[in-house]
Each structure stands twice: as C-alpha cells, then as structure tokens.
Amino acid sequence: MLDKNGIAKRIAKEVKDGYYVNLGIGIPTLVANFVRDDINVEFQSENGVLGMGPFPFEGEEDADIINAGKQTITTLPGASFFDSATSFGMIRGKHVDLTILGAMEVAENGDIANWKIPGKMVKGMGGAMDLVASAENIIVAMMHTNRAGQSKLLKKCTLPLTGVGCVTKIVTNLAVLEVTDRGFLLKERAPGVSVEQIKEATEGTLVVEGEVPEMSV
Amino acid sequence: MISKKVTGVEAALKGVKDKMTLMLGGFGLCGIPENAIAELVRIGVKELTCISNNAGVDDFGLGLLLQKHQIKKMISSYVGENEEFERQMLSGELEVELTPQGTLAEKCRAAQAGFPAFYTPAGYGTEVAEGKETREFNGKMYVLEEAFKADFAFVKAWKGDEAGNLIFKGTARNFNPCMCGAADITVAEVEELVPAGELDPNQIHVPGIFVQRIFQGKNYEKRIEQRTVRTRK
Numbered sequence: 442m443l444d445k446n447g448i449a450k451r452i453a454k455e456v457k458d459g460y461y462v463n464l465g466i467g468i469p470t471l472v473a474n475f476v477r478d479d480i481n482v483e484f485q486s487e488n489g490v491l492g493m494g495p496f497p498f499e500g501e502e503d504a505d506i507i508n509a510g511k512q513t514i515t516t517l518p519g520a521s522f523f524d525s526a527t528s529f530g531m532i533r534g535k536h537v538d539l540t541i542l543g544a545m546e547v548a549e550n551g552d553i554a555n556w557k558i559p560g561k562m563v564k565g566m567g568g569a570m571d572l573v574a575s576a577e578n579i580i581v582a583m584m585h586t587n588r589a590g591q592s593k594l595l596k597k598c599t600l601p602l603t604g605v606g607c608v609t610k611i612v613t614n615l616a617v618l619e620v621t622d623r624g625f626l627l628k629e630r631a632p633g634v635s636v637e638q639i640k641e642a643t644e645g646t647l648v649v650e651g652e653v654p655e656m657s658v
Numbered sequence: 659m660i661s662k663k664v665t666g667v668e669a670a671l672k673g674v675k676d677k678m679t680l681m682l683g684g685f686g687l688c689g690i691p692e693n694a695i696a697e698l699v700r701i702g703v704k705e706l707t708c709i710s711n712n713a714g715v716d717d718f719g720l721g722l723l724l725q726k727h728q729i730k731k732m733i734s735s736y737v738g739e740n741e742e743f744e745r746q747m748l749s750g751e752l753e754v755e756l757t758p759q760g761t762l763a764e765k766c767r768a769a770q771a772g773f774p775a776f777y778t779p780a781g782y783g784t785e786v787a788e789g790k791e792t793r794e795f796n797g798k799m800y801v802l803e804e805a806f807k808a809d810f811a812f813v814k815a816w817k818g819d820e821a822g823n824l825i826f827k828g829t830a831r832n833f834n835p836c837m838c839g840a841a842d843i844t845v846a847e848v849e850e851l852v853p854a855g856e857l858d859p860n861q862i863h864v865p866g867i868f869v870q871r872i873f874q875g876k877n878y879e880k881r882i883e884q885r886t887v888r889t890r891k
Binding site for chain 2: 486487488489490495496497498499500501502503504505506507508509510511512513514522523524525526528529532533552562563564565566567568569570571574575601602603604605606
C-alpha cells in the first residue's frame with residue numbers, strides 16, 4: 442500500500458519530457474518533488490505563473506509571487522507571469538499537457554466530484570471545473586477509500602459533479618486504473634496489495650485482465 | 659497625453675454609491691487594491707455586489723467590507739479562509755454566486771472586449787450550467803456564459819503613468835488586467851506613479867485607454883496568506 446508520497450512518486454512517472462503540467466492542491470503538489478531531473482518540465486499555476494520553482498529560502502519570500510494555494514514560491518529560468526484570462530486560455534486551449542488533481546469521488550464513466558459536500562460549508566470550485574472540462578490528460582491522485590472506509594471509485598458519483606466524463610487515469614494508495622468504456626481497468630497493483638483487496642475497495646465496475654503487475658515505485 | 663491622474667483615493671472613488679456592482683482585482687491577498695478597499699470601508703457604501711476571485715480573510719482584503727456588512731452579494735470562485743464570510747453566508751445575510759475561475763476571468767475579459775457572452779466547456783453537466791444555454795461544437799458540449807456588467811473596477815498595479823498605462827509584478831497581475839475596462843469606470847492604484855513617457859511603451863501590460871482614474875497608492879501591507887519557505891542546506 443502506498444502513502445501520499447508514494448502516490449505522488451508513481452504519478453511522477455507519467456510526467457514526460459517537454460510537458461507543461463498543472464498540479465492541484467494536496468497530493469498533486471507533492472508530484473513536483475519526484476519528477477526526474479534529467480527531463481525538462483514546466484509547472485503552471487492557474488493564478489498566473491509558468492515555470493514555478495521550489496519554495497523560497499527563508500527571508501526571500503515575495504508577497505507578489507505565490508501559487509494557486511496562496512503559498513510563497515520562486516520561479517525558474519524561463520518562467521513567465523500572465524493574467525488570469527490568459528492562464529485559463531492555456532488550460533481551455535489545451536496547451537497544458539497534463540493536469541493532476543485530487544478528488545472526493547470518481548465514477549467509472551470518468552465523472553469527477555471534488556468541490557462540494559451538500560450540507561457542509563461550500564468554499565467553491567476555484568479552477569477545478571475549467572481544468573477538468575478542458576484538459577485531455579487528467580490524472581486523479583487520491584486515496585482509494587474515504588475516512589469512513591467507503592470506496593471513492595463508484596458506478597456513479599453521489600456528490601455534486603465537477604465535470605463529466607473527463608478523468609482518464611487514477612492513481613490511489615492501492616492501484617493504478619484507467620477509465621474505459623467497460624469500467625475501471627486495473628493496470629497496476631500497489632506493492633503488497635492483492636487484486637482481491639482492490640476489488641473489495643472498488644464499488645464501480647473493476648475490469649481485471651490477466652496477470653496484474655505490481656507497480657514499481 | 660490624456661491624463662487619468664487623480665489626487666488620491668478619495669477623488670478616485672467619487673461616484674461610488676450604495677447597491678453598485680464592483681470588480682476587485684487580486685488572487686487571495688495578492689494584488690488586491692488595498693487603498694480602494696480601505697476607502698470603501700471609510701465611506702461606508704452598502705449593499706454592494708462584489709466580483710472578486712476570493713473574499714479576503716477575516717481582517718484583511720474584502721474581509722474588511724464583510725465585517726461592516728457592506729456586501730450583499732459576492733461573485734467568486736473560491737471563498738474559504740474567512741469565518742465571518744461563512745457566518746454571513748450560512749445565516750443568509752450574504753448571497754454567494756460561485757463561478758469557475760476561468761469563467762470568472764473570461765466574464766471580465768468579455769466585458770472589456772465587447773463580447774456579450776461566450777461558450778466555455780467549464781461546468782457543463784454540473785449545477786453551474788443549470789438554466790444556461792448549452793451547445794455542441796465539434797462533438798463537445800459548451801455552456802453559454804454572459805459578460806459581467808459592473809459600475810466600478812478597482813485594480814492594483816506595480817507601476818503606472820499619468821496616462822493610465824499599467825505594469826504588474828509577479829502573480830499580483832492575476833485578475834487585474836482582465837478587469838481593466840470591464841466596468842463603467844476603472845480605477846487603478848499603483849505602488850509607483852510616474853509621469854507619462856517614463857515607462858517603456860513596449861513593456862506596458864494594460865494600455866491607459868482601459869483606465870479612467872489612476873492614483874499613487876500608499877502604505878501597502880501586502881500580507882502573505884501562506885508563508886512557505888525551505889531551509890538553506
């Protein structure tokens with residue numbers, strides 16, 4: 442079974458040379474720590490920066506340079522700043538190659554819910570609806586089950602949707618899965634996790650084809 | 659040169675009245691029009707509709723207007739980080755219209771650029787699209803979103819000149835350029851106001867035609883919401 446860093450480490454392998462990548466808040470943010478340093482990748486933050494670098498050294502924080510999580514950041518050589526309309530033009534116009542975000546629920550048809558729990562304080566969707574509706578390559582990073590132990594991979598989402606039919610790949614603490622016409626196709630098992638365990642934790646249709654390899658992290 | 663310079667924040671906000679719709683630039687507390695917000699609090703205008711990506715924190719940014727119950731409605735994409743906001747929203751005092759962030763930016767830009775509406779894929783199939791026209795283009799579904807209409811836009815830039823030309827710094831740019839010219843009157847406050855001719859025309863982010871009033875701001879606090887650092891090895 443993977444921890445949050447393990448999920449991020451596995452997703453980092455999906456990041457290819459030359460990719461522009463948008464990382465959501467939470468586990469997706471950790472992905473930047475595990476991307477191979479022999480490839481060239483630029484991270485986009487929807488508040489208006491491309492070419493994000495690590496956090497600044499203490500004393501070098503700049504209130505005018507933050508990421509979408511409102512954290513102080515730095516920029517790398519080749520970075521650029523732009524306005525919000527241009528930023529979402531990059532996203533909507535499919536110029537960003539890969540979007541990695543978290544979710545509360547994913548359905549077997551690729552629907553995603555990650556912004557609202559009825560009856561609880563609604564904080565808003567931020568840029569999530571624009572990101573999921575526009576990107577062609579969306580990886581969801583999440584735990585396979587919620588805190589109550591219920592599956593987050595469902596036949597149909599129960600929470601208000603963020604987008605329809607948009608998720609292509611999911612990496613959880615238990616498995617790597619792809620969204621197909623037949624349901625969640627099991628591609629890889631996390632170290633030490635059996636197909637049975639994954640089946641048990643998946644409410645939606647799980648498609649198992651032949652021997653499912655254990656992932657190398 | 660057509661001068662847009664006004665003497666200060668008081669002159670810049672002349673004509674702001676109760677029940678108006680205001681646009682306010684900024685992302686979180688980054689690039690917010692601190693001087694204009696302080697003046698809105700001072701003049702005490704009420705029942706405002708505010709278009710702003712976020713709603714500040716309890717004691718800064720738009721949170722200052724919320725404390726004084728000056729806002730009737732917020733149009734935003736994300737409104738966490740503010741307890742007073744939550745209290746007013748749950749008690750029904752405050753109306754909130756949540757809009758996807760890219761749609762929010764484009765509704766500003768459309769108003770600036772003279773488009774009455776536009777199609778976006780964001781929100782299709784979700785509650786955001788309820789009651790809105792949808793249409794298919796090349797096999798994909800889109801939602802029709804209308805341009806904003808606002809009385810005033812308050813933006814903050816790094817440098818500006820008397821002609822109203824603006825230059826921004828870092829991610830403090832965010833929604834500010836999209837809001838310039840998107841309201842009847844755009845008011846820009848800047849950290850450094852210079853005479854016309856001092857800024858390189860090649861480096862201007864927003865041309866002065868989109869700005870009606872510009873003033874030298876003061877006492878910028880530039881509060882950091884999440885101070886994240888790494889340690890030197």
